[in-house]
Amino acid sequence: MNEGKRITSFKDLDVYQLAYQSCIKVLRVILPELPESEKFDLKDQLGRSTKAIPRLIAEGYAKRHQRMGFQKYIDDAMAECNETIVGLEQCKDIYGERMKETSLIELIDSYDKIGRQLYKLAEAWSRFGAERRSRETKRAS
8 A cells, every 4th residue: 555545445456456356367377268167166266366356454443443354354354365366376287288378487476475465454454453542541541
């Protein structure tokens, strides 16, 4: 996120924007190139994991006022991100010759970045929550 950038919606989060754009690219560029034999396995799983990441960020943002609400959704988004990376690496290693390998490599890099952004967001949220609880404890004393 840019320093000083006001966040008024989950759509303002850089990690959401990158996750959404990457999801659309996977759905439009990668999944149509997978063979029909992967319809109920790699294609299905990769589609679900890529769609889950921006959804979890959005849902978690709505629960940011809850003590552990946002954190849980960010953790789940990180897990889906890791799953997506594995799925994309499998596409590259198994079907790379029939796909644009550069798109796969770019997407793997994007999801690696998304994972790092989610981790930093989780850390920042954890610090923010600890600071807020400390201020509330001091006020109650």
